[in-house]
Each structure stands twice: as C-alpha cells, then as structure tokens.
Amino acid sequence: MNILLEQGWSEIDSKLIKNYVLSDFTHAIKFINLIAEDAEKVDHHPDIKLYKYKNVRVTLTTHSKRRITEKDISLAKQIDKIFDSIN
Numbered sequence: 001m002n003i004l005l006e007q008g009w010s011e012i013d014s015k016l017i018k019n020y021v022l023s024d025f026t027h028a029i030k031f032i033n034l035i036a037e038d039a040e041k042v043d044h045h046p047d048i049k050l051y052k053y054k055n056v057r058v059t060l061t062t063h064s065k066r067r068i069t070e071k072d073i074s075l076a077k078q079i080d081k082i083f084d085s086i087n
Helices: 003-006 025-042 070-086
Strands: 008-014 015-021 047-051 053-061
Touching: 003 070, 008 047, 015 070, 025 053, 025 070, 053 070
Parallel strands: none
Antiparallel strands: 008 015, 015 053, 047 053
C-alpha cells in the first residue's frame, strides 16, 4: 500500500483516490474506457469522474467490506500502468 501512496494515491475514508491529468479530452475518455475494460475483467468497479475535460479522478474501495482490500490495490496498480501506457 505504501508504494501506492508514493505514486500519488491518497487514502481517504477507507478509499483509494487518485487524480490524473491527461493531455486532452480524447485521451481522458480513452483512459476511462481502458479502466472500464480492466475493471470489468476482474469484476471490481471503481468510481470514475471526468472533470475539466481532461482530468480523471478514480476512487477505489470494496463496498461489501467497507474498506480497501487487495482487489483495490491490484486495480490501482493496473490503472497506473494504463495511464503510463497512454500518457
């Protein structure tokens, strides 16, 4: 978990939260769609917010456990990889 915090993730109210800034609207939407594809594969779905046309906020938590679990940590790492691949 510490490595996620070092990579810009925050732990707030039992949730992992990170903001990403993409180069433009098209890249932001592509990023969101790639997150959705991976989230669907692992059946673990983050909250995703697009704001100011190129900013994306991702929030992860395991709702059934009311806390951050290994599923959240694993998906957070995958989301960072997705961002690195398109940025």
